Structure formats: C-alpha cells, structure tokens
Amino acid sequence: MRIGVIGCGTIARAVVEGIVHDAHEITVSKRSAHHSSSLADAHENVRIADNQGVVDASDILFLGLMAEVAPDVLGPLTFREGQIAITFMAGASLEEADALVRPARATAIMMPFPGIAQGGTPIMMYGDADIVTEIFGARNNVFPVRDGDEMAAYLCAQAVLSPVALMVGDAADWLGDRVSDKNQGEAFLRELIASNLSAIACAPLIEALNAPGGYNQRLRLHMEAQGMTTALKNGLDNMA
Numbered sequence: 001m002r003i004g005v006i007g008c009g010t011i012a013r014a015v016v017e018g019i020v021h022d023a024h025e026i027t028v029s030k031r032s033a034h035h036s037s038s039l040a041d042a043h044e045n046v047r048i049a050d051n052q053g054v055v056d057a058s059d060i061l062f063l064g065l066m067a068e069v070a071p072d073v074l075g076p077l078t079f080r081e082g083q084i085a086i087t088f089m090a091g092a093s094l095e096e097a098d099a100l101v102r103p104a105r106a107t108a109i110m111m112p113f114p115g116i117a118q119g120g121t122p123i124m125m126y127g128d129a130d131i132v133t134e135i136f137g138a139r140n141n142v143f144p145v146r147d148g149d150e151m152a153a154y155l156c157a158q159a160v161l162s163p164v165a166l167m168v169g170d171a172a173d174w175l176g177d178r179v180s181d182k183n184q185g186e187a188f189l190r191e192l193i194a195s196n197l198s199a200i201a202c203a204p205l206i207e208a209l210n211a212p213g214g215y216n217q218r219l220r221l222h223m224e225a226q227g228m229t230t231a232l233k234n235g236l237d238n239m240a
Helices: 010-019 033-042 051-056 070-074 094-101 129-136 148-176 182-199 202-208 215-225 228-239
Strands: 002-006 025-029 046-049 060-063 084-087 105-111 122-127 141-144
Touching (some): 002 010, 002 051, 025 051, 033 046, 046 051, 060 094, 070 094, 084 094, 084 129, 094 105, 094 148, 105 129, 122 148, 129 141, 148 182, 148 228, 182 202, 215 228
Parallel strands (some): 025 046, 060 084
Antiparallel strands (some): 105 122
C-alpha cells in the first residue's frame, strides 16, 4: 500500500514502526522533524515530504494531527477521490475528519497506543473495520465499536491506562527501596499485571485474589476505603 502520514508525532511514529516491515511505501510529513527523519533514516521504504507531497504520494492517509490545528493544516491541501483517510485525532469525530479531506473520504477513526510499534496492543476504532484490520490486524487486536457515542465512551475509559501505570510505577518505587534490583522489581510488577489481565476477566481475577486476609484483598479494601472506586468513576463522568 501507498500510505501517507500527516502529523508525525510520537503516536504516529509508533504506528509507522508497527507496519514499516509490511512492504508498504510510506511517506511522512515534515512536521515533527525528529520523528520523520529518524524513520526515513532507519527504513528505505519511508520518505519525507511536505503535507501536499504526502497527499499526492498516498492512497491511504493517516491523520495524526491535534484536532484544534487540523482545519489549518488540512484546509489548504488538495485531496482526490478514491483516497481513504484513517484519523487518529482525539476530539474530532469521524464525520468532522471526513469533511476536512473531501473529496477523499475519512472512513475510520482509531486511537493507537505506543505499544502498536511492537504489536500486541488493542486498537479501538469506529468505521471501516476491514481497512484497519487489513493494515494492523495481523499483530494487534481490533475492537470495533458501534457508533460515535461508543467511541467517545471508549476514549474516556481508556484513560485508565495512565493511572494504572502510575500505580504500578509507585508500587515499583516502593519495592525498589526494599530490594536489591529496582529494575527487576518493576519488570516483575509490569509482567504480573499484563499477564493476568490479558488471561482472565476482571471479576473472576478479583475473586481469585480475594482470599480473606490475603495481601491482595487487604490492599484492595484499603484503597476502596480511601475512595479509589468513587474517584475513578467521578473522573470518567467528568470527561464524558
């Protein structure tokens, strides 16, 4: 495929790294020159162009812009019929992105995570699941949602990733003060969380860890008593 990337920030770079070995011809924009230059230097099938050059060289476009700057960046560009755009723009609906690229069509919105560079990450998306699965599905799990409202809810709920990472990081710091190898301690906790949550649904995992007086039960009950659940749900409600 001939793929173009407008807005080559950290996430867009991770997206490119995740598909760069799939024989695509990839053109990335000059925006965020550090990322685009690093990709072009490392991979023969990646080249750099200005935004119109990206459009002209591509059949499928990834829109990696901030929603608030997208009209100014995309407005002056000339798109063509038959082009497909996949948008990564949080804060802009699929319909809004589609209006910005006519006569091309924005057919899918997805929110990539940094782990897409290595694969094995979930992809929440709305719109054309076939094109997203064709490009990314070999290494990642695609989670299609029903409509824009569901996509908005998923966008709010995925924000749990940052506080979970903070919690694991804080626990790793606490552990690091008490063991000889702090890095090993963090690696253990990260693998502990990732492996168990990927293998078992939340409710049965909590039940399995609910031995009376056990370490997991004691810490969970302490954190619930401190308002963890209420704070989480209030935070999600405030973003929705």
